[in-house]
Amino acid sequence: MTHLEERLAERGLKLLKKEAINGSHAGRIYRIEAVDEENQKANLVYKEYETDRNNELHLYLKYSDLIKQFNKVVTVWDSRPKAILMHDLNSPLKKDFELRSGSDKRNLIERILDRLAVLHSLSVGKNANGLPTHETTSDWHEWCVDQMNRLCEQNHWTKTEWIKTINNAYEQLDLKNFQQQCPRVITHGDPHLENIFLKDGQIWLIDWEWAALSSPLRDITILCQDLYDTRLIQFVKESYQKVLHNNDFHIPSEEYQRDFNYFYIDHTTMMLAWEIEKYLQEYTSEEKIKEIIEFKIREINRVTNELGVS
The missing domain is CATH 3.90.1200.10 (Aminoglycoside phosphotransferase (APH), C-terminal lobe)
Structure with missing residues (x-):
């Protein structure tokens, strides 16, 4: 089981699909489809950070009360590989x-x-x-x-x-x-x-x-x-x-x-x-x-x- 699958399982989710989002990002980003224990599907984005590019994660951990109303982050992982899971917001x-x-x-x-x-x-x-x-x-x-x-x-x-x-x-x-x-x-x-x-x-x-x-x-x-x-x-x-x-x-x-x-x-x-x-x-x-x-x-x-x- 991959890191992503293990982490989704922690939240009662099972991975159905994963697609890399290409671009000049500070890490690896995937658009994923998952299903919960009640068979409800969820469209999410999973982002793993480069070792020296995780200032964003620090912000989510330390100032979540302030900025949570401005983003759709579901959860963060401070252990390696450091990552966040957020709702898929579709197109910018x-x-x-x-x-x-x-x-x-x-x-x-x-x-x-x-x-x-x-x-x-x-x-x-x-x-x-x-x-x-x-x-x-x-x-x-x-x-x-x-x-x-x-x-x-x-x-x-x-x-x-x-x-x-x-x-x-x-x-x-x-x-x-x-x-x-x-x-x-x-x-x-x-x-x-x-x-x-x-x-x-x-x-x-x-x-x-x-x-x-x-x-x-x-x-x-x-x-x-x-x-x-x-x-x-x-x-x-x-x-x-x-x-x-x-x-x-x-x-x-x-x-x-x-x-x-x-x-x-x-x-x-x-x-x-x-x-x-x-x-x-x-x-x-x-x-x-x-x-x-x-x-x-x-x-x-x-x-x-x-x-x-x-």
């Missing part, structure tokens, strides 16, 4: 997001913001010893420039101005030394639309590996990375401050705006590097990567200019 929101109407997109974004605001407001002032503290560094800047240089070596259509735009933003804003203005809260750390699901009328978050103490704007600007419409990004920026206010989490406007803008540039740079990596690994077409780069470079330039730096 990213799968059909671009097919939705403008009003539907805004409604969905508002629901996501409502959930993130609850997480952030509940964790204000919480004792979260053991969670890492997120700090802005030069890491994403350096990785993105390296990725851009790799791209230049392989493609004639790349533009040297792209690197200049990124360098200008980091140098002029001294972004690697940025000190967040907002209170530190527990942040999910990776709430892009691949990690957000709508199930049973509720928004759920998976993959808490990068959870850390940081500004709530850390999460919001990562969410924006799946949005390729400046109007929607502005909608997120304006809406979230109102949502926080409705949750009695009051942040002065100047501090809110500054955190949003600085985190947004840093995370846009991070996502640029990641999107280039997907292109280099042939997961993204040439036409698509051109669109992505052009949009994100325009966004970095736009926000830098808004901050008064040319």
